[in-house]
Amino acid sequence: MLNRRRFTVAAATLGAASSIALPLWVRAQQARIEKPKLSIAVGGKAAFYYLPLTISEQLGYFKAEGLDVEISDFAGGARALQAVVGGSADVCSGAYEHTINLQAKNQVFQSFVLQGRAPQIAIGVSTKNMPGYAGVADLRGKKIGVSAPGSSTNMVANLVLSRAGLKASDVSFIGVGVAAGALTALRSGQIDAISNTDPVMTMLEQKGDVKIISDTRTLKGTQEVFGGPMPAACLYAPAEFVQKNPNTCQALANAIVHGLKWLQTAGPGDIIKTVPETYLLGDRALYLASFDKVREAIATDGIVPAEGPRTALAAIASFDPTVKADRIELGKTYTNEFARRAKERFKA
Template sequence: MNCQLLQARMSRRVFAGGTALAAATLALPALRAQPKLEKSKIALSVGGKAAFYYLPLTISEQLGYFKAEGLDVEISDFAGGARALQAVVGGSADVCSGAFEHTINMQAKNQMFQAFVLQGRAPQIAFGVSTKNMPNYKSIADLKGKKIGVSAPGSSTNMMANLVLSRGGLKASDVSFIGVGTAAGALTALRSGQIDAMSNTDPVMTMLEQKGEVKIISDTRTLKGTVEVFGGPMPAACLYAPMDFIQKHPNTCQALANAIVHGLKWLQTAGPGDIIKTVPESYLLGDRALYLASFNKVRESISLDGIIPSDGVRTALKALASFDPSIKADKIDLAKTYTNEFASKAKEHFKA
């Protein structure tokens, strides 16, 4: 009896061991099946990384989501989106974390760029006038001849300012645009009176607004505000790259999209304390409470799943064509400005 018991125990162990071995063997092909990255070291440019506009990028970087996808991403931060784009055009960066509308602008110049994962579903840009320099401001016409701060000339903050001016009957040439970045430099420029108005992102604009230093005249930090300004949803920050790069590096682009969507999924349930613990201290601009107030204001504008909305793409083209004569709406092939192929797979993978 004891002998039979011993044999039964031994056969159970062998079976268990065999099952574990079989499970491990079954798991191996899945690991091997992960597509080989065509390029694992990626140079990524961004214009104003500390802004909430690019929070998903920072989260994915800080939480190691790029590394988890086998990527070594080196992020170069520039004063604004236009300069970050120049880095890709010049060949010093592979991919840009920037505003979707740059893909339309570049196609108008016969350069094909494509967005492949969305970070923001609203521009998060506010336009405000200085209460110190323009205490008697009444209408857009009052901005004629004034100095307007933007993150960098040609960036999305500049485009938003152009749109606001055009609706008030002014041309871009009626004002002077000054690049002030998206962090401490922007605060200093307005507070010291170097500029009369500013088009910028959060947390900068909320910090100035809460202290009564700017009067907000146009606001796209919420989904409702975005529809009021642009007439529909407006895709904002995304990862985009030259089309030939995407075609040659599909597995690498998939890995980048995976990392961003993983970050978006984390952001859906993250509390203010989680954000504070994750972003670099310098992003708080010395005021933790105001930083969190800003986050609460823009939270709904962060993409949920990385998917670029087709109606938003049409809104972007209509908005750009309304004030930029170099963009002929009928000459732009919108289908080439974006793809949801990678974001869709990432969404399914992470259940975002």
């Protein structure tokens, strides 16, 4: 009786609020959502890495699924993750590899919809501070800017360093965010190199501020760096949250896949009209050039590729001794169940 009463009240409220009633199936779905009001933590929302999240928010796709979503933006993925671990946010929009790192610490988190099929992270050395750069070994003792220590930008830098025989302790990592602060840190000489996402990296590259030494902004570049497909941005949450709130997770996956579907055919002008003006960092042309560079790295249907988790695990285990590959159960780090349903619904 309680559920019937709630449904009746909700339907009446919706009917009063709009002269055009929502379809019955939408109202029924909204009535079933376990947590209609929730918070998502993200590390650097202005980056193209999280463009699907921004698109789904700006175009009202979360609301269309009956969700009232509050998005909290942090300096980097590691900070966003801390918010979820600490309980101040329900879901994290962050890098898939965090689910592996967390499991190594006996915390089970699960990705349930993919936003990016390549990390979109490039590493560049300052042409001002390191004009004579000859190889990765030259970074020993240098300051490297990352979105935030422990973030995916930090992870990619660690991987590149390890392949050149360097340890993370051989350099100093400095959090610079993924927006104007990152540009300032590099151009003012506060850091010697930077591992970051677009549009920051394309802006630095086109102005001649950096020399790119590693690039995962394309599928080809990702294959060269990681040796396989590398799942990137996703929505992930504690496994317990996913189990207790399946309809909520389905609604979130629906909204993201809807956004991915829109992005498949969106033109540069559509992007400019949709994202907040501040995301352009004062240069529309360079912002669009950045989008062209990373477009293929955006997921198309929200599904984690079969080989992706293994690629991520191999990469992390290669430089992080706390992650033992034989002890990680990859099947617990992600599920494609929600994304498959969303893909079918939106024909993504």
